[in-house]
Amino acid sequence: MIFLKLAFKNLLRHKIRSFLTVLGISASISVLFSIISFNKGFESSLQKELYRTGIHFMIVPSGCPHEVASLVLHGAVTPNFLNIEVFQKIKEFDEIEFIAPILITQIPNIEKEKIDLVYGIEMSNIKQIKPQWKIDGTIPFSDDSILLGYDVAEHYSIKKGDILTYENKRFTVSGIVQKTSSQDDAFVYMPLKALQDIIKKPNGATAIGVKVKDVDKLNTVIEEISLKIPGIQIVTMSQVVNSLANLAGSAKILSLSIALVAILISAIGVMNSILMAIFERTEEIGLMRAIGASKFDIFRIIIKETVLLTLTGGLIGLIMSLVGANIIEGFVRNFMPYIPSGKMIQFDPFLALICLFFSIFLGIFAGIFPAWRATKINPIKAIRG
Amino acid sequence: MIELKNIVKTYKRGAEIVYALKDINLKIEKGDFIAITGPSGSGKTTLLHIIGCLDKPSSGVMKFNDKDIGKMSEADLVKIRREKIGFIFQHFYLLPGLNVLENITLPLIFGRKTRSKEEIISLIESVGLKDRIYHRINQLSGGEMQRVAIARAIVSNPEILLADEPTGNLDTENSEKIFELLRLLNKKGLSVVMVTHNTELAKRTNKVITLRDGKIFY
Numbered sequence: 147m148i149f150l151k152l153a154f155k156n157l158l159r160h161k162i163r164s165f166l167t168v169l170g171i172s173a174s175i176s177v178l179f180s181i182i183s184f185n186k187g188f189e190s191s192l193q194k195e196l197y198r199t200g201i202h203f204m205i206v207p208s209g210c211p212h213e214v215a216s217l218v219l220h221g222a223v224t225p226n227f228l229n230i231e232v233f234q235k236i237k238e239f240d241e242i243e244f245i246a247p248i249l250i251t252q253i254p255n256i257e258k259e260k261i262d263l264v265y266g267i268e269m270s271n272i273k274q275i276k277p278q279w280k281i282d283g284t285i286p287f288s289d290d291s292i293l294l295g296y297d298v299a300e301h302y303s304i305k306k307g308d309i310l311t312y313e314n315k316r317f318t319v320s321g322i323v324q325k326t327s328s329q330d331d332a333f334v335y336m337p338l339k340a341l342q343d344i345i346k347k348p349n350g351a352t353a354i355g356v357k358v359k360d361v362d363k364l365n366t367v368i369e370e371i372s373l374k375i376p377g378i379q380i381v382t383m384s385q386v387v388n389s390l391a392n393l394a395g396s397a398k399i400l401s402l403s404i405a406l407v408a409i410l411i412s413a414i415g416v417m418n419s420i421l422m423a424i425f426e427r428t429e430e431i432g433l434m435r436a437i438g439a440s441k442f443d444i445f446r447i448i449i450k451e452t453v454l455l456t457l458t459g460g461l462i463g464l465i466m467s468l469v470g471a472n473i474i475e476g477f478v479r480n481f482m483p484y485i486p487s488g489k490m491i492q493f494d495p496f497l498a499l500i501c502l503f504f505s506i507f508l509g510i511f512a513g514i515f516p517a518w519r520a521t522k523i524n525p526i527k528a529i530r531g
Numbered sequence: 532m533i534e535l536k537n538i539v540k541t542y543k544r545g546a547e548i549v550y551a552l553k554d555i556n557l558k559i560e561k562g563d564f565i566a567i568t569g570p571s572g573s574g575k576t577t578l579l580h581i582i583g584c585l586d587k588p589s590s591g592v593m594k595f596n597d598k599d600i601g602k603m604s605e606a607d608l609v610k611i612r613r614e615k616i617g618f619i620f621q622h623f624y625l626l627p628g629l630n631v632l633e634n635i636t637l638p639l640i641f642g643r644k645t646r647s648k649e650e651i652i653s654l655i656e657s658v659g660l661k662d663r664i665y666h667r668i669n670q671l672s673g674g675e676m677q678r679v680a681i682a683r684a685i686v687s688n689p690e691i692l693l694a695d696e697p698t699g700n701l702d703t704e705n706s707e708k709i710f711e712l713l714r715l716l717n718k719k720g721l722s723v724v725m726v727t728h729n730t731e732l733a734k735r736t737n738k739v740i741t742l743r744d745g746k747i748f749y
Contacts, residue, residue: 152629155629158628159627430626433620434641435609436612437612437617438612438638438687439609443641529620530576
């Protein structure tokens with residue numbers, strides 16, 4: 147216990163130096179914890195969100211299917227449209243329980259002098275496609291009503307009951323989707339028929355979401371549809387999840403690499419800080435050796451100092467990542483191709499414990515060289531100065 | 532108790548070999564109070580370090596309780612320093628992060644030994660620091676710091692106390708008090724070897740050894 151107190155007091159002798167060293171460790175542990183938490187949250191939320199839609203696969207125009215599917219999911223405009231015949235033909239399959247055509251395009255908003263992203267969907271399918279939504283108001287029940295994403299409503303300062311005009315057609319805002327912190331917040335949701343009329347693409351769709359009656363027959367249904375309907379690509383939700391997870395995985399590897407480099411740099415900072423402290427305390431260490439401290443005793447004291455630094459850094463880092471979770475999440479969201487709604491960074495006690503153990507390991511790792519140097523101090527030379 | 536035979540200690544200074552000690556022969560018996568005097572650079576501290584098992588001679592034999600320290604491992608020497616020898620220095624060398632009590636008990640911690648709280652407090656009282664037990668080092672005077680150093684040196688009940696100019700940093704009054712404390716400890720049976728420039732204090736010990744150019748000068 148006295149060694150721990152000694153280590154603690156030694157660190158307090160140079161408060162600013164110790165504080166800066168701890169800060170370096172805190173920042174890197176915070177980044178590490180946030181990245182791992184975010185990734186865990188991302189993967190589980192992604193699976194939940196996509197599977198919760200009830201859609202088993204999506205039919206998209208020929209091209210790069212995964213890209214198109216992810217674009218459709220997170221709402222971007224694609225240049226290709228599905229042919230009307232596709233929709234009719236899919237309807238004819240007995241194994242199909244539910245189909246939801248989706249049309250995504252951009253329409254000028256003359257009044258606001260902006261171009262709005264508009265998501266056309268049969269409003270009866272909204273609850274099926276977006277089950278996690280909470281709406282202030284109601285789902286549109288006629289072709290002259292629309293729903294607004296949270297950000298659109300905020301940006302235009304629009305309330306429920308207000309009017310928006312697209313291509314001379316007036317739409318009443320029947321409801322506003324509560325904030326999802328995802329791309330859904332940026333859309334205007336319009337009845338499919340109304341949107342098809344505006345862009346003059348009757349029966350046009352960017353994609354069709356399909357749910358089969360029997361999941362066991364999913365592959366058979368996909369094979370049949372692929373054979374019978376030319377010019378389309380089918381992407382299962384598993385493929386979409388994998389595709390997005392792969393993209394997120396690449397981002398994770400990159401960000402983890404950066405975090406590990408930051409950790410390495412901060413470990414070198416700890417090493418440097420403790421080495422300086424050892425040089426300053428040569429006489430003291432020499433004295434301890436003279437009055438009976440073994441080399442191992444000196445080694446232990448120094449390792450305790452480095453572990454104290456890194457463990458404190460780890461604890462502060464965890465607090466920092468929890469306090470700053472929203473900022474970090476908002477920052478990371480800008481770089482991800484698709485982000486499910488809801489909070490990604492959640493406090494996971496097990497992960498926090500791993501981070502703390504990692505901090506201890508880091509302290510031991512960073513302390514080995516300085517501690518070894520300290521054991522090499524010759525007590526006679528140290529005492530003589 | 533301690534016997535030095537034909538002890539030579541050399542250092543290298545570039546290509547030159549410097550003799551710090553030349554052919555030293557000395558016996559220290561239990562209960563001795565010895566003063567080592569001599570001008571600066573005469574080898575006093577080097578001799579004290581060899582007696583204290585902090586350093587090994589370049590040649591010659593030093594025996595501690597009939598055991599040749601030249602044949603001992605580093606761990607054995609640490610054990611002897613911890614259990615048999617107490618050190619005090621001119622500059623005290625107390626650890627500023629610890630209080631008086633903690634500084635004093637440090638050798639016990641290194642030695643994985645315990646003494647009862649009563650024994651420790653009695654020891655602290657015997658060096659006149661009863662009211663300073665929980666004080667920080669920077670709250671003490673020079674004389675008090677040296678008393679802490681003495682208490683630390685004797686806490687493990689050593690057989691010999693080695694003091695390297697223990698009064699060198701103190702005024703006359705405190706020097707006298709510290710010397711009296713050392714004499715008291717010696718009277719209780721502790722062997723004391725003291726390096727000093729103070730010839731008046733040296734005269735009051737049982738034996739004075741004067742070193743000149745690394746040799747004992749009689």
